[in-house]
Amino acid sequence: MAKPTRRRTITDEEIALIKAMLSKGTTNAQVHFHFNRADRLISSGRIAQIKRGKYGASVPEASLSELAAFLAQWEIRQTAASEVGPRLPTDRNVLLAMFTGSAGVWTMRLGETDEVECKQSFCLFPDQHSGDLIKAIAGLANNKGGYIFFGIVDRIFIVDGLSDSKFIDTDPSLINRSLAAALDPVPKVTKASIKFGDKTIGVLHVDKHGHAPVVALKNIAGNVKEGTIYYRYVGETRPIKPGELRQIIAHREQRAVAEFTRRMARVARGMEATIDLQSGEVRGKSGRFVIDKDLLSKIQFIREGDFSELKGAPALRLIGEVEPASSAERERVRVIRENVTPDAVIRSFLTDEAVPDPMQYIHFQAHAQRKWLPIWFYVKQTSIDVDTIVDDLRRQVATHPASRDAVVHRLRRTASAYQAHPGKPATLRVTFSRGELVLPTSEAEDMIFAYAVQGIQDGQVHLQALRPMLLACLDRAQRNDPKTGSRRSAIYRAACRLDELLYASPNHTV
Numbered sequence: 001m002a003k004p005t006r007r008r009t010i011t012d013e014e015i016a017l018i019k020a021m022l023s024k025g026t027t028n029a030q031v032h033f034h035f036n037r038a039d040r041l042i043s044s045g046r047i048a049q050i051k052r053g054k055y056g057a058s059v060p061e062a063s064l065s066e067l068a069a070f071l072a073q074w075e076i077r078q079t080a081a082s083e084v085g086p087r088l089p090t091d092r093n094v095l096l097a098m099f100t101g102s103a104g105v106w107t108m109r110l111g112e113t114d115e116v117e118c119k120q121s122f123c124l125f126p127d128q129h130s131g132d133l134i135k136a137i138a139g140l141a142n143n144k145g146g147y148i149f150f151g152i153v154d155r156i157f158i159v160d161g162l163s164d165s166k167f168i169d170t171d172p173s174l175i176n177r178s179l180a181a182a183l184d185p186v187p188k189v190t191k192a193s194i195k196f197g198d199k200t201i202g203v204l205h206v207d208k209h210g211h212a213p214v215v216a217l218k219n220i221a222g223n224v225k226e227g228t229i230y231y232r233y234v235g236e237t238r239p240i241k242p243g244e245l246r247q248i249i250a251h252r253e254q255r256a257v258a259e260f261t262r263r264m265a266r267v268a269r270g271m272e273a274t275i276d277l278q279s280g281e282v283r284g285k286s287g288r289f290v291i292d293k294d295l296l297s298k299i300q301f302i303r304e305g306d307f308s309e310l311k312g313a314p315a316l317r318l319i320g321e322v323e324p325a326s327s328a329e330r331e332r333v334r335v336i337r338e339n340v341t342p343d344a345v346i347r348s349f350l351t352d353e354a355v356p357d358p359m360q361y362i363h364f365q366a367h368a369q370r371k372w373l374p375i376w377f378y379v380k381q382t383s384i385d386v387d388t389i390v391d392d393l394r395r396q397v398a399t400h401p402a403s404r405d406a407v408v409h410r411l412r413r414t415a416s417a418y419q420a421h422p423g424k425p426a427t428l429r430v431t432f433s434r435g436e437l438v439l440p441t442s443e444a445e446d447m448i449f450a451y452a453v454q455g456i457q458d459g460q461v462h463l464q465a466l467r468p469m470l471l472a473c474l475d476r477a478q479r480n481d482p483k484t485g486s487r488r489s490a491i492y493r494a495a496c497r498l499d500e501l502l503y504a505s506p507n508h509t510v
Contacts (some may be wrong), residue, residue: 010035010042012243013114013233015056020067022051034074066234069110076109089147089205090192098147099159099196106159106196108152112235115146118157122150122167122202124178131223134182137206138214139230139237141187142248145208146232151201161199168193168202175204180412182224183214185391211391212248213240340364342373346495349374350471358382359392366393366404372417372492374499375410386411413504417454417496425451435462439469446473447487453494456501463501470495 028047049055123129140146151162188207213229231240358381409415440449477488
């Protein structure tokens, strides 16, 4: 049987730097001081193993320039950490500390490192020109995070300034939309700029992603390949090597163990209830009740082993009648019956009905063949941020992956139910803008009405009044024939567009 591969606690890049420091005569203790961190403790014996060639023997020693860049950057981090009060990564003083000036010429102190990339110009559109930028952001997010500077001369790292106003004029939401369409999960990026005399450079700071790896979702020209994990190494961004990928996976496992420990501590303190699957007893801090053993074997779970707090409702779903142990508690018991269908999703929205478990209505859409269903109405009821919901959907084993991906795109605002039909629907939209809402009374009018609602733009008033009107259209579209099916699809998409207008947040920050 093959011996399992032992995970390294430090990367190949760090091993190369350690070898370079040892070659210069740096003591083991000093080397250990540079690489030991609170979030990643390493043994001093590991340094001795590297020195004797018993660990990382195949890793080549770093060059003197790479070592100098690492030591200079380490000094900057130490100085920043010792200053009173935390500073944002895009704070002017933090950015200025990365440059040195002489006779009016400014250059970067360290050049390009595993946390810094420099570009002469900025380009987000068209897509085929943004591949380099997308790859750089993904690489930094998968490593330690860092900076992308625009307006810096390549190789010599002199501040040349931006040649146009593209970077300054670009709305951060456009950057976020490009990232949402190209990467998953989406990195967090902060935009800033800094002036050196009459020269302005652009800055994007990329946070280290807490749920790495960030993966490319599509091909972009010849720079980005679908399904690839990019990683920032010293002076370059390229597909990740096995050592760094193992480190990311190990970090995720550590987070999972820490979360499990936290949950068990909550149970021990009585902050969460537990169920004994043999006796049927459910015990919590505020009390307990017993599920009858005949019913216990019939219990179904939403997903085996899933007790996530993210869904806003109990993870346990009971099928059947549940009686409280005490008759005095009967009035406090509420049984939630679940039967989520496309009709239930659209009717709950059109009647403005709060549902007991809104996440079930979101999950259903990841498994349904019908593409256009209201979703933001249910997102609002969960009080959960969109990123968390998207991560939850990505973990789902979807019956129809295309449906799940369509829901994710709508949540990321890279897809919309908006569709502007010409002719009679366009004329009807003009009457909408004047506040003139006339209830359709025939099947032909229902189709025109649905098409008109699909083309409503942001800023329209009297939107709530459209709900009962669409519901009346839906009630007339219940026959099972192709023509009625097309009309029903138009009504569903119209309801989806109304849902976007009423509940989707118009402001999205990077």
